[in-house]
Amino acid sequence: MMSASKPTALRGKLRLGIAQLNPVVGDISGNSDLIRRVRAEAAQEGAHLVLCPELAVAGYPPEDLVLKPAFVEQCMQSVEALAEETADGGPGMIIGSPWLFDGKLYNAAVLIDGGRIQAVRYKTDLPNYGVFDEKRVFSAGPLPGPVDFRGVRIGVPICEDIWNDEVCECLAETGAEILMVPNGSPYWENKAEERLQVAVARVVESGLPLVFCNQFGGQDELVFDGGSFGLQADRTLAFQMPQFEAGVAYTDWVLNEETWVCECGPVTVLPDVDEANWNACVVGLRDYVLKNGFPGVTLGLSGGIDSAVVAAMAVDALGADKVHAIMMPYHYTSDESLKDAADCATALGIRFDTIPIADPVEGFTRVLAPVFAGRAPDTTEENLQARSRGVILMAISNKFGYMVVTTGNKSEMSVGYATLYGDMNGGYNPIKDLYKTQVYDLAGWRNKNRSDCLMGPEGEVVPRNIITKVPSAELRENQTDQDSLPPYDQLDDILSCLVEQEMAVRDIEKRGHDRDLIHRIEHLLYIAEYKRRQAPPGVKITARNFGRDRRYPITNRFRDRS
Template structure:
């Protein structure tokens, strides 16, 4: 029996467009004699639909689209489609109004519905806001297709005649050489994303009361399929595959894992759908960071999946992150209706990386880099920015801001009289640049991509309504040290020579908002800062723990801790940022703004000597 995996890139709420993606792959699968097609979690509406699920009209439209989709699929092909189902007991039992579901479509109809059992509420997930968990194990039996014996009538012809007699739309008939046997041959267990993530042996703890994979093993299913929309983070595929291999081997069940691919707002989905045999050995893997479809074969005598192609994973973390960011920028722009982008170019490393990502995502001809020198901008930075423009082949414009600075200073002179030049005047430069970039974006319908990295976002080393302006923060989850690593990798792997000018990689980073300024006037070295931030943000450590384990100066750690807390109001107003780590400043970050936790509470602080 042949089983096809459709690794799709849905757009949220594009019900007809997403359905057409499924139909297109279903026709390909049927032409290749597949019996079953698997699509990702919520493949009909895209994941995550978030508060669109609170709109009854959206849910009703999805139900109607599902029925229409069933009628347009090849009739000999069974298809599992991710959708949403109303909960009829919601009001009487005090339950949530919806189920996160999988529909089995076959023969022009919805044959069965299966509900997700484990609903995640950590990090970016908030499924209990909308969904009621399923209460029972999910499985179905599937008949097989065999060659028609000589003289037998094809099932496709019979189906077409029935459709004509009933006056219904033309169906896609079964190929004339195939028909269904009268007896069930394969019992398939159905799980949805988080249903796989509760193996207490693998995790050394149980996060939910039930383990759906264990329950399906007790039911004696022949194979487990998992339809997922699992967001990307660095190195997550290695973890997924270790977990899937463990479960397949533990329960002696082949597992097919299907993942969504593409970017939806801040969340990136890496695809890399994968299959394991009963021994826990990988037998197939789809491409990462791009749509794909894969055909597998299930041996009904051996009760196991047979090996096919195993697409290699990206060769390094930098390659993986680069692919994720390019995909994320491309999908965000495309799904929001943009075809061109604008980036402010300072001659620094952050804007260099963002411009390179934009050029790769949308083509150099569709990217405008804007140089906005001030009296404090060095000639070297201007030369570096122009060299980057030449290396990437993008369009460019130069808008000096000296006169605008003078106009602001003159306007503010009566109020600022008697004060010295300081942060307010420095930030005015960033805000002038932000205004100019937004004007260009507004005038020509471009998407402005901001250039702040995670290190800067964490400690507030950025200007609200200045360099934080934009419609997308492409590298807001990329620490500064990783920015350097990505740019070096980009130069090393480029087939066309140097991308990021060498001088940008070598010079001390600087905002150039005053004479001889460098980032380290205000911050620790980025190697130190990023290590401290990792411990604060990802490991939730107090400053005392950081000092004890890493040996950093308590005064430095305390300073960073305070900066992170005080910058919360800035982060709340930042553009959406692409998530590449397991702890990003986005929908999964839920910190208060008005808080005394760091300023006053000594349980977070380290004792200074």
Template sequence: MTDRLSIALAQMNPTVGAVTANRDRIRAARAEAAARGADLLVCPELALSGCPPQDLLRTSAFLTQVDQALRDLAADTADGGPALLVGAPWREQGQLTNAALLFDQGAIAAVRLRVSAPDHDDLDESRLFAAGPLPGPVNLRGVRLGLLLGQDLRNPEVSETLSESGAEILVALNAAPFAIDAADERQQAAIARVIESGLPLLHVNLVGGQDSWVFDGASFALEADGRLAAHAPSFAEHLLLTRWERGANDGWFCHEAETLPPLDGLAAVYGALVLGLRDHVNKGHAPGALVDLAGDAASALVAAIAVDALGADRVHAVTTPAPDSAPEELADAAEIAALLGCRFDTLPIQPITRAFDSLLAPVFSGRDAEDATDTLHARTRGVTLTALAETIGAVALSTLTKTDRLIGSPALVKSLFGGYAVLADAPQSMALALARWRNAHSPADGRGPAGRVVPERVLARSEAIRATPGVNDRDRLPPADALDALLDRLTGEKPSVGADSVPSLGQDADMVNRVWRLMQATEAMRRQSPPGPRITQRTAGHAPRFPLHNGVTTIA
């Protein structure tokens, strides 16, 4: 029996499917842990495969690669260095499971399977992984560790079984995506397990962007009384070393660790957007990003996030003026690019739009063609940006917000040609708040300039438009804050809308029904829009799904 144990938590950023590269990343973390005197290195849930692996798990060649990499890592531990605890897909009795494997002294010392299916299965895991039985602890050099995998952290039955079976320390391996307030909820769930069991707990979380998910890291350790013993940073790879000693009554306490405060509020949201964009571009091996600056706050914010994520030398800003573009908007676009230090070009689309106007004038004559003209101009911008992005190999960034995505706008039409929608889950009101936050702060790990990056007049003009009913849409619509609150209700993020709740929103039934119909009419385009990082706690991603055609015309 040992009275001292050093446990390192490897908060790492794997790439889905890059099994060999992920194995080597784990090896590098183990080498660092060994140099710092760790007895055990703990890697996150699905660290070897990357997360979410989705239907790669149905590919036998991929699973064979995972199996070989697991054997390689097990063999590494024959060197007498730290034991290794790794999350990976694992085939058990003909079923595919989500597993934690303990390697020590050159062999697989133990395997434990995830018991609990996620309550909200955004990562599609219930369809792909079979559940395991309630586990007992694993033995590491005389210390009994109770392993919690993924959603098991929120299941008191799992920790109770481990405690009753003699576990001395709980260790949670997680791949939990970022959402506003989610990190705090994870920590509260861990505290509940600690208080129930009377055992200390270590929690390691994945970090990095993958498709519409951003994993925020923010790994931590808790003492047996629930006090915070250690904390890793948000949105960055980190090796968190904790040293534990056996105290009175054979209980364990942490006597050495570091505590780095996590990000919260708008800083956390901005950090998630930066990391999501950085990994989308880098993991896709693109040389950079392309953004269309329209002289508004949303496009300026997207450009700022891109520069913070990639550096100014990898961001190409353009403006695509049409006949109705205001001169001050073009001047503002140029100033935004100058503040960020990125390349800026003007690509006038007037010759193309005039040709379309001439072509369609006989058909449009005597008809209300305003909507069709706006849509045509937006598509022209989108096609132009796509052609340029494909030529230079960059990712074309959409500048639409969540509000645009839900109710439709020329921004949504243009976004259909984009590769990544940075603000797809950020409402208009939040985008404005983020732009003001960025003017006042330099984000952690940001590669852009300090200080103001969005001109004040751009913010003021965008806020005036969003605050004035009827200006942000030819149909009458509420101001931005009220519209976003109503959309929360209509999409199910808040309690559903009904006749009784309409007065509490400050909107009449006609307005609620108008917004509802706009949402329904936008469904087909919404399904075609590009992916973007999720930042809100939805049960099925960041966009609602409605039937393309349905007979519900009133909701209130």
């Protein structure tokens, strides 16, 4: 063990590193090594202190992992080992970790410096809504006072603690000079602006500058977009880190009379909503594939908009060499679709194979004929096509180890226009929380734009004909989506009212929609719940996704007929 050295007091200057990390949930040793590397870099950069995200040692959200005593014990031992290493006189750190104290488990921020743990602060306000259920596993901590770092009194509210005024008010009243906030704040549309407004409110109330450090990376259905930032005490932006990439930013703070002022730091322009949504889907897919050890992905490429967009996202996430597309035509597959799928694969530079499904479909039809005798063909035969495709994709996945990505959008998943054990087969769906209209918007955006973090080619990656043609599942002759559904702009508005906003039917009707149509869509939404429970996970994009956010009973007879 290294001998501890007393850290030198700061004299009105603080060089702060903000570590926008991408941890892996449960990888305690890997996350600790990541923190070590950041600290080593920060030492070379002359930083005094490094701020890490919420629960950085465990990864966020750890969910019920923290109910395992061995997991919590290893997290705490890792923090203690990291603390000992600060005896070298280098930077101190604020690290997030689960923490067991006096028989209670807390979501904690730990200040390490000078070879030891200097202070521990516990999260007070535990979120228990939407995707969060921290009250399930953590105890709420007491209202905190500031911690002392080399003579600077730092308030450390943890994530949700700044979404109300109580914790920051307590910190200001007990002498905090600056607020440093470790976060695990997941992405959804326009979340960056929402965070900024919350932080501004805390600065106005406390009169203190604020540093917001957020996690980056994908974790199952959640994507953490980073976007860490700082505010001066006068509410102006001190610095802004980028969204959708890991990294460490260094900021220089000076004590101006009694107020800490950030003299320099990066100022990045954040992406617009289409770019942010695309990047979120790509990051979510990339980290799901790589963190779970898959060598690549395979998907059915039908010539339609959804599979084309998913293929483009997969290439942007993993590179063309890790994406295998399969066209599986049947009698109803048009020459146009065959050409569109091939053109899309060519534009993306991916492997593209064609496997006709007539033999398996007709084999199923033949063996089922005695049981189906006397019954007219219906959606059963259509679903046999989808299920034959699902079997083929899963066989390829089994043989080569590539994970199957599914391609159903939120509009389809809402009303049950997806086939269990068919096109719902797979491990992950990057567009699961995108309505059909959003899919079209993103296809148009990607054809004109390419962020630096994307691995795919520039230019048109979704052939124009795929975007402009009438959408069809091609499961029967001359079929189109609008045979059984209203136009997607109309459908998506009704669904958004029902799903995201929980609006009453009478209020949706006031938006110009037919009452009977609203009733029909609501009914389809409810009876498809059993399908959604069996769907693969996918990236959360909207304010209310299916799964963690929206938890409806499968057995449910309620219908809004008021």
